[in-house]
Amino acid sequence: MNIGSFGIQSKDKNSEKIYDLSSIVNDLESKIKLQTIGITNGSFEYDQRSNVIHYCRGDFNSELISKDVLTYVLNLDLVLFFNSNDEKYDLIPSGVFSDCIALELPIIALRNAKLEFFLKNMAP
Known part of the structure; x- marks a missing residue:
């Protein structure tokens, strides 16, 4: 099973929590592949952990994301959203969130205002 996050990886989005998750799933390492896809x-x-695979390494200010990144995104079985209730990101449009909807990728997320707003107002 491929589980990961994609887009810009940052402290503001709690992206480092993938390392906390990696220590929990370490025993299932052969069945679960954790990954980040993005710069x-x-x-x-x-x-920071050997059982987390990173694609598209680089810095947002100096690197471009290859078009091949979509291949990695399409291989995800579950997408991780580590954003919490941070007012900075609450209702900011998210390209990753929109991509998940368009590509019908299931999301595992911390509770946050953006997802709650969508589920209450947009979902059928």
Whole structure:
């Protein structure tokens, strides 16, 4: 099973929580592949755990994301959203969220205002 986050990896979005998750699923490592797909804004550090795979390494200010990244995104079985109730991101449009809807990718998320707003007002 491929589980991961995609888009800009950052401290503001709690992207580092993938490392906390990696220590929990360590025993299931052969069945669960944790991954990040995207570049950092400078506040996320790669390679903090050996069982997390990183695609599209680089810094937001100096790197471009390859079109091949879509291949990795389409291989995800579950998408992780670590954003919490941070007013900075509450109702800011999210390209990743929109992509998940368009690609019909299931999301596992911390409770946050953006997802609650969508589920109450937009979902059928």
